[in-house]
Amino acid sequence: MRRGVRADPVTLRTRALAATPPVETADHRPADLVDLAGLDPTIRFDIRYAGRNNFMGLKLYERPAAYLQRPAAEALGRVHRALATKGYGLLIHDAYRPWFVTWMFWEATPAESHSFVADPAKGSRHNRGCAVDLTLYDLKTGKVVEMPGRYDEMSARSYADFVGGTTAQRARRQILREAMAAEGFEVLPEEWWHFDYKDWRSYGIGTRTFTALASGR
Ligand SMILES: C[C@@H](N)C(=O)N[C@H](C)C(=O)O
Ligand SMILES: [Zn+2]
Numbered sequence: 001m002r003r004g005v006r007a008d009p010v011t012l013r014t015r016a017l018a019a020t021p022p023v024e025t026a027d028h029r030p031a032d033l034v035d036l037a038g039l040d041p042t043i044r045f046d047i048r049y050a051g052r053n054n055f056m057g058l059k060l061y062e063r064p065a066a067y068l069q070r071p072a073a074e075a076l077g078r079v080h081r082a083l084a085t086k087g088y089g090l091l092i093h094d095a096y097r098p099w100f101v102t103w104m105f106w107e108a109t110p111a112e113s114h115s116f117v118a119d120p121a122k123g124s125r126h127n128r129g130c131a132v133d134l135t136l137y138d139l140k141t142g143k144v145v146e147m148p149g150r151y152d153e154m155s156a157r158s159y160a161d162f163v164g165g166t167t168a169q170r171a172r173r174q175i176l177r178e179a180m181a182a183e184g185f186e187v188l189p190e191e192w193w194h195f196d197y198k199d200w201r202s203y204g205i206g207t208r209t210f211t212a213l214a215s216g217r
Pocket of ligand 2: 094194195
């Protein structure tokens, strides 16, 4: 969904970058973020937050990249290979997300839609490199499949158990959900496209930008 924030984007970003992530006391594994582009050449990407075609209407990432912690990335590769036997491939919209972007989402989203964005006071599982937003494409046609709702649509159509839509749309949503669950990814009840990897508690909230990740910082 393309919308656009009401706040001034430059001010919003400046405030987000100046904000402080929550302090965490638990011990975490060191981050080991893997670029998903290297996983399998047939995984496709449409990284919406690296352009303006997203619910904020803003370019939030410096480059169209997707990273996950290594065990989650390897599990996602297995999901993709399993789906190929059913005629589908994965198309990824988002994975690791720096914390300041979660702060911007929360600030710009009206309170009545806050169930569709993570509270920065807790951090998103995307910030931990353990959540992925994705859908399916048809291996024969190359086309992205229709699901019961659109990516980042803030409505009941996004609910993982929404009973509307067509039988074929619900069946494809179920194929995605089952393939992901088989490798340790749990669907978010509010969003059919969002999956949390089982070990997300083992990783801390990340603040690294995509520029820093590219240069190994
Ligand atoms: C904003 C949406 N794509 C998303 O990822 N929502 C969840 C709740 C999150 O922000 O972690
Ligand atoms: Zn998500």
